[in-house]
Amino acid sequence: MxxxxxxxxxxxxxKSVSASSVLQGESGGIDxxxxxxxxxxxxxxxxxxxxxxxxxxxxxxxxxxxxxxxxxxxxxxxxxxxxxxxxxxxxxxxxxxxxxxxxxxxxxxxxxxxxxxxxxxxxxxxxxxxxxxxxxxxxxxxxxxxxxxxxxxxxxxxxxxxxxxxxxxxxxxxxxxxxxxxxxxxxxxxxxxxxxxxxxxxxxxxxxxxxxxxxxxxxxxxxxxxxxxxxxxxxxxxxxxxxxxxxxxNAGFKDRVVRIRKMLSGRFIEWNDANLEILRALSPLLTQEARTILEHFETGRNLGLRGRLRELHRAGIYRQTHGANISLILAACLGRV
Missing domain, CATH: 3.90.550.10 (Spore Coat Polysaccharide Biosynthesis Protein SpsA; Chain A)
Incomplete structure (x- = not known):
């Protein structure tokens, strides 16, 4: 990135695009x-x-x-x-x-x-x-x-x-x-x-x-x-x-440490806030499964520790590596998601 x-x-x-017009359309003869x-x-x-x-x-x-x-x-x-x-x-x-x-x-x-x-x-x-x-x-x-x-x-x-x-x-x-x-x-x-x-x-x-x-x-x-x-x-x-x-x-150990610090400092919350605002605006385009996942994710972010972990687990969120998932769990426990 x-x-x-x-x-x-x-x-x-x-400014306003319907789900059908966005997800469908003709190629216009383009090769x-x-x-x-x-x-x-x-x-x-x-x-x-x-x-x-x-x-x-x-x-x-x-x-x-x-x-x-x-x-x-x-x-x-x-x-x-x-x-x-x-x-x-x-x-x-x-x-x-x-x-x-x-x-x-x-x-x-x-x-x-x-x-x-x-x-x-x-x-x-x-x-x-x-x-x-x-x-x-x-x-x-x-x-x-x-x-x-x-x-x-x-x-x-x-x-x-x-x-x-x-x-x-x-x-x-x-x-x-x-x-x-x-x-x-x-x-x-x-x-x-x-x-x-x-x-x-x-x-x-x-x-x-x-x-x-x-x-x-x-x-x-x-x-x-x-x-x-x-x-x-x-x-x-x-x-x-x-x-x-x-x-x-973001390939080296030092780079990853910097990103974990940013996540735990509250930057991850700001990034998620921005992404979620876009997803809410595009809700008609989302699949029902995605809307359900999103509901659990958004709800969990605003609950106390036990409820937050429960809803985030229901959302099924995960990262690609073991270490990254540990940092995600830590951020969830600290309310930094």
């Missing part, structure tokens, strides 16, 4: 393998060429890169202009971002009516994709019904600023579900691919909502609305760790 996001409507989606790569940039010239070159090497060729740049003052725009001349204007499309932080920049890009595809891949400006990233992602979702929201994500290989491998992101093996999504973000947005149905769900989020992180929110909403989420235990990209990262990979 790299960023914290807030919603900004660019006018292509109505089945067509992918829109969504990238937000800001002063990313140091590593941008390596990322763009990795797009060029993709085994799946039917993609278009959409970039929203927040008034970069370095060579970012000139690099993008260079690649647009080489690739063609239909291959790389650049927009001016809203200049209100990465979060609003990303949401503004997601909501642009010019951006249309069968699938949407989220990208950072400083990673290096493996050659088969898009092909593996699309293959996993291609057999699903088009009206069903779907999400693909994966593990990452970590590299330093010079591109040297330093390890991998945590490996998860438990099922992906709404009960897990409520209390844990499964993977970074830079690994994610969603289908058109999932995008419609994301676009129904109220424009004034506080979005903690778009990768976490994507996982929550896809699983809450009866969608499918897939986690690939194999890495699909090199995730660069450097001084400019907004949020790192």
């Amino acid at each position: 790299k960023t914290q996001l807030t919603e900004k409507d660019e006018g292509c989606v109505a 089945r393998a067509n992918v829109a790569i969504l990238m937000c940039t800001y002063n990313g010239s140091s590593f941008l060429r390596e990322q763009l070159d990795s797009f060029s090497r993709q085994t799946l060729r039917n993609w278009t890169l959409y970039v929203s740049d927040d008034s970069s003052t370095d060579a970012t725009r000139s690099i993008l202009d260079d690649y647009r001349r080489r690739w063609g204007e239909d291959r790389l499309v650049v927009f001016d971002g809203p200049c209100q932080g990465f979060g609003k920049n990303f949401i503004s890009l997601l909501k642009r009516p010019e951006v249309q595809a069968r699938y949407y891949a989220f990208s950072d400006q400083d990673d290096i994709w493996f050659d088969d990233k898009l092909e593996r992602s699309v293959d996993r979702l291609a057999s699903l019904p088009e009206q069903q929201p779907a999400l693909y994500c994966s593990r990452t290989r970590l590299i330093d600023a010079e591109g040297n491998p330093t390890g991998f992101s945590p490996l998860f093996s438990r099922p992906l579900s709404f009960q897990n999504a409520l209390v844990q973000s499964i993977a970074g947005a830079n690994t994610m691919l969603i289908n058109q149905a999932a995008r419609r769900v994301l676009l129904s989020v109220p424009e004034n909502a506080t979005v903690v992180a778009h990768d976490w929110l994507t996982y929550i909403l896809v699983t809450a609305c009866g969608g499918r989420a897939f986690y690939d235990s194999g890495a699909t990209l090199d995730y660069r760790q450097h001084g400019g990262n907004l949020i790192g990979a």
